[in-house]
Amino acid sequence: MKKIIIAVLTMASLMACNNGQNHTATNADFAKTVDDYYEERLKLFPLEATFQGDDRYNDQLPNSISQEFLDQTRAFYGSYLKKLTAFDREKLSEQDQISYDILKRELELQLEQFTFHLEYVPFSQFEGLTLTFGQLGSGAGAQPFATVKDYxxxxxxxxxxxxxxxxxxxxxxxxxxxxVVWPxxxxxxxxxxxxxxxxxxxxxxxxxxxxxxxxxxxxxxxxxxxxxxxxxxxxxxxxxxxxxxxxxxxxxxxxxxRTSSGVDAWPQGAELYQYEVRTWTTTDKTPEEIYQTGLKEVARIRGEMEKVKTQVGFTGTLDQFFTHLKTDPKLYPYKQPKEVLAAFNAILAKIEPNLKKMFTQTPKSKFEIRQTEKFREASASAEYNPASADGSRPGIFYVPIPDATKFNVTSGMESLFLHEAIPGHHYQISLQQENTDLPKFRRFAWYGAYGEGWALYCESLGRELGLYTDPYQYMGALNDEIHRAIRLVVDVAIHTKQMTREQAIQYMMANEPIAEDGAVAEIERYMAIPGQALSYKIGALKIRELRAKYEQQLGDKFSLAAFHDEFLKDGCMPLDVLERKMDAWAARQGN
CATH class of the missing domain: 1.20.58 (Methane Monooxygenase Hydroxylase; Chain G, domain 1)
Incomplete structure (x- = not known):
């Protein structure tokens, strides 16, 4: 269960102030405080430094689940919350106010987690040092092996x-x-x-x-x-x-x-789940609100799927269409992993001309598509591993291909690429890391509702980017979209409504064309990291809502490229902080 939300950003740029020397001094002191926070945090969490390409602590591996370490981190977060709240927020520059709001929320959440004793489940099948250690030590991950010192x-x-x-x-x-026991x-x-x-x-x-x-x-x-x-x-x-x-x-x-599936079986399980929902969605939405949104979205997307079924001339029910999508040999064209990788490279070539119309700012970091390593591909999903901040390591889109002959084209290859690679995670994370005007705690931060919300929003750009012309690929995109909507239903139901693992698997398979082993891996992931799966759809809905609001508000003055650039330029942040920032941007455009 991910309890360390990776902090992100660089040296706080000292914004020029118009309010005299005291104001300037306040901003300078604030910049030093957030930089000190970031630097001290890297010493506590050296693996984060390694993943960011900072090699100063590559020889360190703290015992991050020991009581001594937990006491140390609690004191660290408490100390910085006291330092932060000593500043008068109103006297800070606009960028520093954003930093203040992000950091205050982060520190308060980090302090709250200790009451739940998540160290009692130190790793799961989905994440933890046991898996990260293999990635680092294989020689193909973020741990460098270029010099004798590296070794x-x-x-x-x-x-x-x-x-x-x-x-x-x-x-x-x-x-x-x-x-406090795993299922x-x-x-x-x-x-x-x-x-x-x-x-x-x-x-x-x-x-x-x-x-x-x-x-x-x-x-x-x-x-x-x-x-x-x-x-x-x-x-x-x-x-x-x-x-x-x-x-x-x-x-x-x-x-x-235990034989139960949800964290509501744990002492304080209900409180823990509400905490995870707040952490991952960066909203105050209740689990029940999210559950109801999920039901509505599942119904809406099923309606879109019915249209595709009619378009391709399939006469059976939607369930029968799902079976057809999983079993039609024509939808399994690949023989070798290299053919799957070539298909993803072809998607990149297809969207490149249209990307230029939708983004003015693009990353400097290089990008690669790779097959997931054998040792972890059996339980891995397709994923993006960020480039290092200095550009020495490219951003990598990893695709697990245990058997190329079982890779289905309606698995949403086009939407998957838009999400995990370009313009999804690669654009968002790279632009954030490359923005050296941001304080480091923001440059390297991660909030799922923003980051995963952005990536899912990018899937909805497929037609604007020249994709989804093949109804089967569009069906793949709908599969991906309904998958995120299903998550809102099953994640909440597993952890608050006693939905069993088996019921959740059945609900997923009834509403999307997913193989049983895929549904099992997904549902077990939600069991291992409660609330994380909610962040995608909640974030994407908010971005769509903001885009529609500004399109209506600004009319001819609305530029999609400017909207995207503004969204990405200041990096990951909670959704409420984001909306305030974007509203201020829209107000400037209207003048």
């Missing part, structure tokens, strides 16, 4: 992994005692993720990847030393830790895992 840095991180693993076991035991179906997925990394031959380990790619310019002595050290680290540190975790989950935790 030594990773060895130091490895040396701390066993301590983290021991604490994870201890914390899971505390969770068992307190009634059985999730634990069954977690066990093979541990055991698959247990090897007897270190050269067969995922973590041997960096040795297989040792730079040619390393001296022979370093090559020999590092090869031996990595073999030892794999056999004496990494493998025993994954084995211990796998054995514990299988022998001790699984028999006591």
């Amino acid at each position: 030594d840095d990773w060895l130091k991180r490895v040396s701390a992994f066993r301590v983290w693993g021991d604490t994870a076991v201890a914390n899971f035991r505390k969770g068992l005692a307190a009634g 059985k179906s999730l634990v069954e997925k977690m066990i093979p993720q541990m055991t698959d990394l247990v090897v007897t031959d270190p050269t067969k380990s995922l973590f041997y990847g960096p040795i297989n790619r040792l730079p040619k310019d390393f001296g022979e002595a370093d090559k020999t030393r590092l090869t031996a050290a990595y073999k030892t680290a794999i056999l004496e540190e990494i493998v025993p830790t994954y084995k211990k975790l796998g054995d514990f989950l299988k022998n001790e935790y699984l028999p006591k895992a």
Whole structure:
């Protein structure tokens, strides 16, 4: 369950003030405070620094689930909330007021999380250090392996992994005692993720990847030393830790895992879910409001699907059409993973001419499409991994292709690309990171309602970008859209209405053409990270609402490119802060 919302942004630009020296001093002090917050935070969470391309802490791996660390972070957030609220918000520049509002909300939420003891479920089948560690140590992720120091840095991180693993076991035991326990179906997925990394031959380990790619310019002595050290680290540190975790989950935790699906089974479960809804949607909407919105959206999109069914001449029911989409061999044209990747590259070529009309500002960061690594593709979704802030690592759109012959064209390839790649996550995250006028805590921040909302909104731009001309690809886009609407229904129902895992899977399969294994993976994801799946649709609805409002308000003065540029230029923020900023922009356009 993601409880560290990645903070984002750079040096606060000192906005010129017109109110004399006191005002200037206030802004300078504020800029220093938010920069100090960001720098201190990176020391606490060095993995965030690594993912941002900041290599200062690449040798560190704090025991982030220990009581000592939790006490330290609580004190850190409390201290900065006190420093922040000492400023008079009204005396700050417009950009600093945005920073103030974002940071105040963030600090208050972070402090609130400690009451729920989320350290009692230190990882799940969907996220956690157990999975991130494999990505970093494979040599193909964010952890750099270019210099001898890089290789030594990773060895130091490895040396701390066993301590983290021991604490994870201890914390899971505390969770068992307190009634904060994962559902059985999730634990069954977690066990093979541990055991698959247990090897007897270190050269067969995922973590041997960096040795297989040792730079040619390393001296022979370093090559020999590092090869031996990595073999030892794999056999004496990494493998025993994954084995211990796998054995514990299988022998001790699984028999006591719960059969219920929602967090309402936990002590304080109802309060936790409301907290997660506020965190992920960045709104004060109630779970029930969101549930009702979901039901309405599912009904609306089903109406659109009926139109496509009629357009392609299918005469059966919508359910029968879903079955046809899943079983018609013509909709499975691929034989090799490279053909799937080529199809995604063709989508990029098709939209490029129209992107120029809809965006004035585009990222400098490079972009690549890659197949997801074998070790994690079985449980992975297509995803975007951001470029490093300095541009040394490209933004990467990862596509899991366990079997190319089972890749269906109506899986929404066009809408998926718009969402995960361009202009979705790649444009939004890259432009945010590249904006060095933003304070760092904002440059590198992430809010799902903004970021995922933007990506889902980008799916709705398909026709304007020259896509969705094939009714089956448009059906794929509708599949993706209804998928996000279904999330509003099942996420709330699982966690507040005792909807079971099986009922949620059936509801999903009844309303979109998704294979059962896909529905299972999705529903189990919502069980593992309550509320996160709500952020997409809630954010996209807000962006559409704002666009429609300004189109009506400004008439001929409305520019879609200017709207997009303004939306993206200041980076991720909660939706209420966003609306205030966009209203101010619209007022300026109207003058």
